[in-house]
Amino acid sequence: MPELPEVEEYGRYIARHALGRRIVRPRVLDERILGATRAAAFVRSLRGRSFTRVRRHGKHLFVYTDRKPVLHLHFGMTGDLAAYRDASKQPRFAKIVFDFEDGSHLAFEDVRLFGVAELIDDPDHFIIDHSLGRDPLDPAFTLKDFRALMSRRTGAIKALLMSQEVVAGLGNLYVDETLFQTGVHPRRSSAKLSGEEIAAIFRTMRAVARKPRLHVPREEGSPCPRCGGVIRRAVAAGRTTYYCANHQR
C-alpha cells in the first residue's frame, strides 16, 4: 500500500529488520523487478555487504550499504516487505530475498511488478535525474516554497498534487484526502485558488503525509462524513477520484 506514509513505514521496517546485518546471500527470484540492473551484478554487489542507512524521498527508498552501490526500492502499486526467520514464511510473491548472516530474511514482494529493486550509484543524482519535487515531510519545505511552485501552474489541483515533480510522495488516495479536508474540488484550476486555500492545502498535505486515518469514503453515493453531502466518483488526473459534491468546490 505504497504512498509516502507507507513508504515511510517501510523505511522504519528496514531499519528495524535489516540494518547492520550482513547479507550472506542476495537472491533474485524474478529478474523483471530489477529495472536496468542485471541479476549477476545485483548479487555480486550485495553479497557480503551490510545495509547501513535508509533514506526516503517521496515514494522512493534508498538503502545504503557499507560500499558503493545503493539499493533503490520503489513499491509500485503492490510492493511490500516481509521480514521473517522461518524460510517457509517466504511470501508467495517475493521477487528479491536477502538472507542475513543471523539467519533472518527480508523479502521484497510485488504482485504486479510495477515496483523496482535496483542498484544505483547516488540517490542525489537519482532525485535530480527523475525531477522529483520536494518531500512533504521535509521540515525545510515552507509555505513560501509551495506558493512558488504553485505560481507557475494552471492545471487541475489534483493533477498538480499527484505530479511527483511538484511534490513527491502523494498518490491518489492521499491527494483525495487532502482535497476533501480542505474543501477544494479536485478539478479546480491551481491558478484560481486563493492564498488561504493554498495555505490550507499545504498544511493539510503535510498532515496527511503523516498518515492520519482517511476520511473520504471510496464509494459512490456514500454520505459525506463531514457535511452529509453525497460522495461522487469521477475520473480526475486519470485516476478514480472520490470527492464530496457538496463541500468541495
Added chain:
DNA sequence: TTCCATGTTCCGCA
C-alpha cells in the same frame, strides 16, 4: 468473464 486496482511513463492532441 469482466472490471478494478494506493504507480510511472510515454505518446498524441489541444
Added chain:
DNA sequence: TTGCGGAACATGGA
C-alpha cells in the same frame, strides 16, 4: 510549453 486523456506495463481478486 503546459496539461491532460489514454494506453501500456502485469497480475490477482472481487
